[in-house]
Structures are given as structure tokens and as C-alpha cells.
Amino acid sequence: MAGNRSTLVLSVVVAALAVLPLTGVPDHHLRLVAEILILGVAVMSLDLLIGYGGLVSLGHAAMFGVGAYAAALFATHVSPDLLLAIPAGIVAATLVGAVMGALVMRSANLFLLILTLLLSQMVWEVIFRWRDVTGGADGFRGIPQLTLPGGMAIDSGVDLYYVAGVLAVGAYLVAASFVNAPIGKALVGTREQPIRMTALGYSIPRIRLSVFMVSSAIAGAAGALYPFVNLYVGPQVAHWTMSATLVIMLVLGGVCTLFGGFIGAAIYLVFQTHVSSYTDRWQLVVGLAFVATVLFVPRGLGRELHQLLRPLGLGEPRVTAETDKKGTVR
Amino acid sequence: MTGHTSIEPTGAGLSLHGVRKSFGSYTAVDDVTLDVLQGELLGLIGPNGAGKTTLFNIVTGFVRPDVGRVVFEGADVTRLKPDQRVRRGLVRTFQKSMVFPELSAEENIAMAARARQGSGYAWWRPAERAAEALAEGSRLLRAIGLERRGALPVGALSHGEQRMVDILVSLALRPRLLLMDEPTAGLTREETARVMDLVRAHDRSTTVVLIAHDLDVVFSLCERIAVLNLGALLAVGSPEEIRANPEVRTAYLGSHREH
Numbered sequence: 001m002a003g004n005r006s007t008l009v010l011s012v013v014v015a016a017l018a019v020l021p022l023t024g025v026p027d028h029h030l031r032l033v034a035e036i037l038i039l040g041v042a043v044m045s046l047d048l049l050i051g052y053g054g055l056v057s058l059g060h061a062a063m064f065g066v067g068a069y070a071a072a073l074f075a076t077h078v079s080p081d082l083l084l085a086i087p088a089g090i091v092a093a094t095l096v097g098a099v100m101g102a103l104v105m106r107s108a109n110l111f112l113l114i115l116t117l118l119l120s121q122m123v124w125e126v127i128f129r130w131r132d133v134t135g136g137a138d139g140f141r142g143i144p145q146l147t148l149p150g151g152m153a154i155d156s157g158v159d160l161y162y163v164a165g166v167l168a169v170g171a172y173l174v175a176a177s178f179v180n181a182p183i184g185k186a187l188v189g190t191r192e193q194p195i196r197m198t199a200l201g202y203s204i205p206r207i208r209l210s211v212f213m214v215s216s217a218i219a220g221a222a223g224a225l226y227p228f229v230n231l232y233v234g235p236q237v238a239h240w241t242m243s244a245t246l247v248i249m250l251v252l253g254g255v256c257t258l259f260g261g262f263i264g265a266a267i268y269l270v271f272q273t274h275v276s277s278y279t280d281r282w283q284l285v286v287g288l289a290f291v292a293t294v295l296f297v298p299r300g301l302g303r304e305l306h307q308l309l310r311p312l313g314l315g316e317p318r319v320t321a322e323t324d325k326k327g328t329v330r
Numbered sequence: 331m332t333g334h335t336s337i338e339p340t341g342a343g344l345s346l347h348g349v350r351k352s353f354g355s356y357t358a359v360d361d362v363t364l365d366v367l368q369g370e371l372l373g374l375i376g377p378n379g380a381g382k383t384t385l386f387n388i389v390t391g392f393v394r395p396d397v398g399r400v401v402f403e404g405a406d407v408t409r410l411k412p413d414q415r416v417r418r419g420l421v422r423t424f425q426k427s428m429v430f431p432e433l434s435a436e437e438n439i440a441m442a443a444r445a446r447q448g449s450g451y452a453w454w455r456p457a458e459r460a461a462e463a464l465a466e467g468s469r470l471l472r473a474i475g476l477e478r479r480g481a482l483p484v485g486a487l488s489h490g491e492q493r494m495v496d497i498l499v500s501l502a503l504r505p506r507l508l509l510m511d512e513p514t515a516g517l518t519r520e521e522t523a524r525v526m527d528l529v530r531a532h533d534r535s536t537t538v539v540l541i542a543h544d545l546d547v548v549f550s551l552c553e554r555i556a557v558l559n560l561g562a563l564l565a566v567g568s569p570e571e572i573r574a575n576p577e578v579r580t581a582y583l584g585s586h587r588e589h
Contacts, residue, residue: 181453182444182460189430189441196428199390200503201416201445210451 010172017165027157032273034157034164035229036266038222041171043249043261045218050247051256052179053211054191058113058243059100059120063216065238067093067223069127069134072143072233080144082154082163089224090217096123097216098209105205105212108194117240124238139234146228160229167225168262171218175258178214187211248286252293254302263302342401343368343507343537344420349388349398351381358384359395360561366507368403371530371538373552375545377581380558382541383425386509389539390422391415403506416445419506423513427496431485435476435495438484439467442502470498474528490517497525507537514547526551549573557581 021030042064049055070092075085104115127134134140146154146163154163178184189197190204197204227233236242245268253264268286275282297304344366351359359381366372374382387393389400391412400408402420410418429438443463444450452459471480474494479487484495497513508529514522526547529538542548548555548569555572557564559581565572572578 178453182449183451183453185433185437185441186444186450192430192432193428195392195424196430198392198412199416199422199424199428200442200450200499201413202450203411203413206451 006176010169014165014169021158021161030157030161031229032269034161035226036262036269037161037164037168038225038229039246039249039269040262040265041168041222042219043246043253043265044171044175044258045215045222045261046246046250047255047258047261048175048178048187048211048215048218050250051258052184052191053187053208055104055108055208055211056113056247057104057116058240058247059116059118059123060215060219060246061238061240061242062100062120062123063093063097063219064223064226064242064246065127065235066096066123067220068226068233068237069140070220071224072140072227073133075144075146075228076140076142080147081149082146083149085146086167086221086224090220093220093223094213094217097212097220101209101212101216105208117243120238120243121240124235124240127238128235134235137235139232140227141232143227143231143233145231154228164225167221171221172258174214175218178211179258183207183210248290251300252290254300254304257300257302260300260302263305264300267301341367343370343403344389344539345401346385346389347399347401349385349395349400351384351388351393351395357561359388362398362558362561362563364556364563364566366537366539367554368537369535370553371540371551373548373555374539374541374558375548375555376558376564379560381561382558383511384561385558386422386511386539386541389509390420416503419504420509421500421503421505421507422509423497423500423511425511425515427489427492429484429492429496429499432483434481435471435484435487435498436464436467436480438495439470439498439502440464442499443467446503466502467498470501471495473531474498474524490521493517494521494525497529501529501532504533505536507539509539509541511541512543513540514542514544522547 020033025033042060045063046057046060049057049060067089071085071089074088078088079085100116100119103119104112107115128136130136148154154160179187186197186202186207187210189200189202190207194204197207223237226237249264249268250261251264252267253262254260267289271286271289272282275285279285293300342365346362346364349359349362350357362381362385374385376382384393388395391407391410391414395408398408399406402415402418405418407415407418407420430441433441440460440463441450443466444452444459447459447463449459449463468477468480471477476491476494476498479491484492487495493513493516497510500508500510510529513525517525522544529536540548540552549572552569554566555569556566557572557575557578564581565575565578567575
């Protein structure tokens with residue numbers, strides 16, 4: 001059964017991630033992998049909107065940014081406890097996502113893109129102008145290290161890496177359960193045949209609002225951990241250019257795969273880290289990679305990987321999951 | 331259901347009162363008043379552009395009438411959205427098949443069955459509801475003899491099979507009133523008979539309104555026939571009455587066709 005196979009793949013990935021620090025990888029590399037995992041979660045949450053819902057949002061950074069600031073503020077002023085600060089970010093991002101979702105749930109296509117862009121820029125403005133609370137353009141500094149419930153600080157790259165790993169696996173399981181549940185199938189239905197879905201008695205705005213909230217919650221969780229990578233958060237995390245970066249990562253990694261988000265984030269951040277040490281024009285290289293992806297692997301690297309693995313029986317089921325399952329059962 | 335404010339005499343499943351719809355200067359539906367009786371099979375015929383599909387769109391809520399009221403089972407539904415009407419059992423099929431080509435036939439039907447169960451938006455679902463929805467798919471596919479095609483993506487099925495799946499999807503909603511827009515186009519005689527038998531056998535109390543270009547189908551199956559011409563209702567009656575109606579003969583049936 002396809003379900004067992006994807007469990008197997010997931011287990012192998014998790015095991016590989018778990019033993020990575022034991023292989024003597026330098027601490028700062030682990031920090032980079034942690035950042036990849038965090039941004040990968042944000043991209044994966046965007047995949048729910050763009051890939052599964054066909055809702056091309058250019059405002060996803062608003063939720064990531066609100067999650068980041070909420071968790072940073074909470075950790076600074078209330079408690080640096082991981083189990084409280086991260087949920088604070090999730091709650092804040094979900095609330096913003098609910099408002100944004102309610103405002104855009106009746107639109108689609110270009111109109112939705114512009115609306116999400118506008119609304120997210122309003123969020124960015126608030127963060128940018130509200131100096132007393134957010135530090136404005138200078139960003140927010142003096143964030144304490146997160147602590148585990150026992151009070152142990154999460155201070156090394158290894159610790160951060162493990163926390164990001166748990167976040168990534170948890171977020172993946174949540175997103176995968178969403179797309180495999182009736183609500184996820186209804187979401188794909190609204191992307192494929194919106195009129196038919198209405199004629200089946202489904203309320204399209206209700207489905208869109210649901211996916212906005214789930215996607216925002218996951219983006220908020222990723223955002224919530226992000227400030228603790230460098231103990232700093234700046235307003236650019238909520239800027240529309242950040243949203244665009246998330247979209248680029250998604251296209252690089254592969255739309256409608258969920259795990260493609262991690263691949264896209266890895267490519268982008270590795271380029272950013274390594275190419276930028278040779279040239280300031282590293283974004284040109286990312287741009288070329290983006291163009292090459294669109295031209296040669298338009299479905300993204302994640303999909304190609306998925307296609308390569310399929311003959312080995314390792315392909316991950318996606319939209320047509322039911323067909324696959326039935327096909328093998330019968 | 332809202333409280334049964336029985337505006338209508340019992341027996342009328344659907345009533346249209348003075349319904350009119352214009353697109354610019356073109357009047358697509360012109361002052362149509364019509365009662366469809368509970369449980370009957372009514373044929374809706376008329377030349378191209380007579381307003382048949384627009385009338386379906388008005389009944390199902392995809393188009394708002396300029397004037398007039400739509401009353402379904404005693405309740406005014408004129409202001410309800412399409413999905414709200416579907417949840418009351420007012421279901422339609424489309425002229426063109428509207429299936430989800432990437433999903434299997436069973437999954438297509440299950441999507442409808444879940445909507446009817448009320449588990450369509452579920453995330454943490456009880457497994458038995460999901461199994462029930464898929465079982466409904468297999469049951470309906472078996473009833474029409476497509477059970478061996480159930481696991482294939484619908485896009486891989488033949489045109490006629492896709493049409494049949496499309497109708498099964500509508501039946502999975504357990505309609506009280508089923509509006510079928512050209513369901514038999516592209517089907518063979520034998521397939522048409524299978525489909526219409528299934529629709530009638532599914533639930534005798536379901537009211538069916540059928541648009542079909544194939545007049546043989548309409549005249550042989552329907553208990554009553556309504557004729558639209560240029561947006562206006564020309565005549566309503568039994569197949570014999572319609573055949574004998576001189577106005578209908580000139581406007582629609584013409585001299586080239588004898589029934």
C-alpha cells in the first residue's frame with residue numbers, strides 16, 4: 001500500500017535527520033539546516049494554498065512574520081518556554097490568516113494575488129511603523145534563547161536543529177493529514193471544478209477559509225521558531241518580497257508535493273549561503289536557477305524526484321492518492 | 331428546512347412564479363410560471379436558445395431571476411445560493427460532463443456522498459463515514475454496470491462512461507428534485523435506457539426535469555412535457571397533448587418530424 005511506503009520514506013528521512021549531528025557536521029552547518037527546515041515548513045504551508053487550492057497568494061510572509069514577531073515578543077516579555085512561545089506565534093498567525101482568508105475567500109486568480117499582496121503589506125506597515133513594540137526598521141533584538149519546559153536553554157546549533165526537525169515532521173504530518181482528509185479533497189475539487197463543487201453543495205468560501213487558516217497556522221509555527229536562529233527578527237520577514245521568495249522556493253522544489261517545500265528552501269538557502277561568498281550577485285544565480293527550473297523541470301525538482309522514485313515503489317501519493325491505493329488493492 | 335410555510339397546494343415539488351431573466355436587451359426567460367409535481371418526470375423541450383438552460387440556472391441558483399419566485403417544496407428559495415439549494419435536495423447535472431478527471435470514479439461519487447453526509451469538510455474523520463462514502467460509489471457503479479471501471483481515473487473513461495459517472499455523482503446527493511441538462515447526449519440508446527432506468531429506480535419520489543434534444547427519449551419517458559420557445563412557456567401537457575398542439579407543431583416540432 002502506498003500509505004505504508006510513504007511512512008517508510010518518512011521514517012528513513014527522519015532517521016537520517018536524527019543521526020546527522022552525530023556525523024561531525026559543524027555547528028553552523030546545522031544552523032543552516034535548521035533554517036532550511038524552518039523555511040521549508042513555511043513553503044510547504046504555502047503549497048497548501050498554491051498547489052492544492054490553486055490560490056496563488058503573494059501575502060504568505062505576513063503570517064510567517066506575525067508568527068515570528070509574536071513568538072519573539074512573547075519570549076521576551078512573558079516566557080521563553082518553547083511550549084508557550086511557539087503556540088503564541090501559531091495563534092497570532094492563525095488570527096491574521098483568518099482575517100485575510102475571510103477577506104479573500106470570494107476571490108481567485110489575479111484578484112486574489114493582488115488582495116493578498118495588499119493585505120500582507122498592511123501587516124508589514126504595522127510591524128515597520130510600530131517602533132515601540134517591534135523595533136521598527138531596526139528589527140527586534142535582545143530575544144532570549146528558547147528554553148525547554150525544564151528550563152534548559154536551546155542554545156547550540158544542534159539543539160535548534162532538533163527543534164526545527166521536530167517542527168518539520170510535525171508540520172508535515174499535519175499538512176499531509178489535511179490533504180488526505182475530505183477537506184483536502186474538497187480543496188482540490190475547488191481547484192479543478194469549482195462550479196461542480198458548488199453544484200455538489202460545497203461552499204467554496206468555507207473551503208478556502210479553512211485552508212487559509214491551516215496554512216497560516218503552519219506558517220506561523222515556522223515563523224515562531226525563526227527569530228531564535230539568530231536571536232533577531234527584522235520587518236523584512238513580513239515583506240512581500242519574502243512572500244515572493246517563498247513562491248520561488250515552492251516552484252524550485254515542486255508544487256503540490258508538500259515535501260518539495262523543503263527541497264526548494266534548501267536550494268535557495270544553499271545558494272544564498274555559498275554563492276554569496278563568491279559574488280554579491282547571488283540572486284542572479286537564483287534567478288537563473290528559477291528560469292532553468294521553469295524551462296526544464298516545470299513541475300519542480302520535487303515532482304521529478306517523485307517520478308524517479310515511483311518505479312522503485314517509493315513515490316509519494318499526491319492528488320490521485322485514492323486511485324493509486326485502489327489500483328494496487330484490486 | 332425552514333418552517334413549512336405551505337404556500338403551494340400539496341403536490342407541487344417545484345413552482346416557478348412569473349420568472350423573467352434578461353441579459354442586456356435579450357430576454358432569455360420571459361415570465362415563466364410552471365408547477366412541477368412531486369415525483370413526476372417532466373420533459374423540458376424547445377429549440378436552441380429557447381431558455382431551457384437559463385431556466386435550470388435560475389432554479390438551481392446559478393443565475394438570479396430579474397423578477398419572479400422559485401418555490402421548492404413549499405419554501406421560497408429565490409434568494410438562496412446554489413450550494414444551499416443543493417443541501418435541500420435541489421440537484422442538477424450539466425450539459426457538459428463536470429467530473430474530476432484525475433480522481434477515480436469511486437472518488438468522484440464519494441465527493442458527492444461526503445457532501446450529503448455532511449462530512450465533506452471533515453479533517454479528523456471517523457473512518458466509517460469515509461468507507462460509507464466510498465461504498466456508495468461502488469454501489470452506484472455496480473447498479474449501472476461500471477463496477478470494473480470504478481478505480482480508474484475518470485479522465486481515462488469513454489465519453490459515455492464519463493457522462494454516466496457524472497449522473498451517478500448527482501444521484502449520490504440523493505436529490506429530491508433532479509434537473510438533468512442533456513444527460514443522454516453522446517450516450518447510445520442502450521446506455522440512455524440504463525441511465526434513465528437507474529434514475530427512476532433510485533428513488534421513485536424524486537422529481538426529475540429532463541432537457542433532451544432527442545425527442546424520442548422525451549416523448550417515450552416523460553409523464554408531462556413543457557415546451558419553451560423564445561424564453562416563454564408555450565405549452566405544458568401530456569405527450570399526446572403536446573404532439574397534438576398546433577402551436578408547438580409550428581414553433582418547434584415543425585413539419586419535418588412526425589410523432
